[in-house]
Amino acid sequence: MTTITSPQGLSLTFESVQLRAVSVPMTNPIVSNVGQYTHWPFILIDVHTREGVTGHSYLEPYVHKSIPAITSMIQVLADHFKGKPVAPLDIYSDAMKMFHLVGREGISLIAMAGLDMAVWDALARAAKLPLVSLLGGQPGQIRAYNTNGLWLIPLDQLAAQAKKLVAQGGFKAVKMRLGRKTLAEDVQAIRIVREAIGDDILLMTDFNQGMSYGEVLQRMHQLDDQNLYWFEEPITYDNLEGCAQIAAQIKTPVQIGENIYGPREFYKAVKAVAADLYMPDLMRIGGVTGWMRAAAIAGAAGYPLSSHLYPLVSAHLLRASESADWLEWSDWAEPILAEPFTVHNGFATVSEKPGNSIEWNEAAIKKYAI
Numbered sequence: 001m002t003t004i005t006s007p008q009g010l011s012l013t014f015e016s017v018q019l020r021a022v023s024v025p026m027t028n029p030i031v032s033n034v035g036q037y038t039h040w041p042f043i044l045i046d047v048h049t050r051e052g053v054t055g056h057s058y059l060e061p062y063v064h065k066s067i068p069a070i071t072s073m074i075q076v077l078a079d080h081f082k083g084k085p086v087a088p089l090d091i092y093s094d095a096m097k098m099f100h101l102v103g104r105e106g107i108s109l110i111a112m113a114g115l116d117m118a119v120w121d122a123l124a125r126a127a128k129l130p131l132v133s134l135l136g137g138q139p140g141q142i143r144a145y146n147t148n149g150l151w152l153i154p155l156d157q158l159a160a161q162a163k164k165l166v167a168q169g170g171f172k173a174v175k176m177r178l179g180r181k182t183l184a185e186d187v188q189a190i191r192i193v194r195e196a197i198g199d200d201i202l203l204m205t206d207f208n209q210g211m212s213y214g215e216v217l218q219r220m221h222q223l224d225d226q227n228l229y230w231f232e233e234p235i236t237y238d239n240l241e242g243c244a245q246i247a248a249q250i251k252t253p254v255q256i257g258e259n260i261y262g263p264r265e266f267y268k269a270v271k272a273v274a275a276d277l278y279m280p281d282l283m284r285i286g287g288v289t290g291w292m293r294a295a296a297i298a299g300a301a302g303y304p305l306s307s308h309l310y311p312l313v314s315a316h317l318l319r320a321s322e323s324a325d326w327l328e329w330s331d332w333a334e335p336i337l338a339e340p341f342t343v344h345n346g347f348a349t350v351s352e353k354p355g356n357s358i359e360w361n362e363a364a365i366k367k368y369a370i
Helices: 064-081 088-098 107-126 155-167 183-197 213-223 240-249 262-271 287-301 311-319 362-368
Strands: 014-032 035-049 054-059 141-146 173-177 202-206 230-232 254-256 327-329 347-349
Touching (some): 014 064, 014 362, 035 064, 054 107, 064 088, 064 107, 088 287, 141 311, 155 183, 173 183, 183 202, 183 213, 213 240, 240 262, 262 287, 287 311
Parallel strands (some): 141 173, 141 327, 173 202, 202 230
Antiparallel strands (some): 141 347
């Protein structure tokens, strides 16, 4: 197994993992076709090495009740890797072999993703490099859109919220959710938001898998002339054939990817021509290792690659991805982070600090602990 050594000659050895869970109140509660959330859960992961370097990461498990299962699997993996070199590619490969008989998706891959992000962070910190530099890129800017609101809230609340989202970081793009009870309501919602933000702000949209194939195809045809930047997840994530049929018929680009588990499934989606655009989620794609492998597939196929949540780490990875497109920016984790990851004039900037830029706000973690 390969030993990773820092410029100072420090080889890292996996020692233990510390896991904590918090539930953070949301400024703009989620109201979507997949559920309503007033609080957002996080699993905080600290990987400790024998040499004293600690790597940080977090997961966003959506459902509070899933936390015990995920943390249990992370601990199983951590026990397995104790005493072994911190070599992320070897660790990832070893974990995938462990999952052959239980499946390389779902909670298994989610747990591995959280651990993978933390060990990459530890490695970058030991090398005294930002993660993006360790991956062969360099710090800098990445364009971002604001995803913090415009859920399926009452129509009379949309305009004020849209203006706030644009002003939050001088954003040039925001995302709203579609899939209201009627086409007329969706059309009205788009009109209200467009009038609030003007014609120069790009408008992404997301159906959150909330409609059947027939329903959403009819609706997307009706909305195809609304000057929208993309339609996201119109149907259930694993219906690649249906997604491909929709993408072939609709002029507005179709975006999928946040629910794709691992680079192999990502390859299947690309091979099926399931979408025009892709946006992996670090928790599901397999952490840093899974992301970079999926990014290579997207780059080779010429598909623009955006991110889903995890803005701090995703920004590093987009800066190292051939076909980088948009960073999805959210502030949901801001309360538990020592430093905010802000956006200025529509761009986020990857820091030159060693690691993935995650540092904890211990007082807030204590406050929101579950």
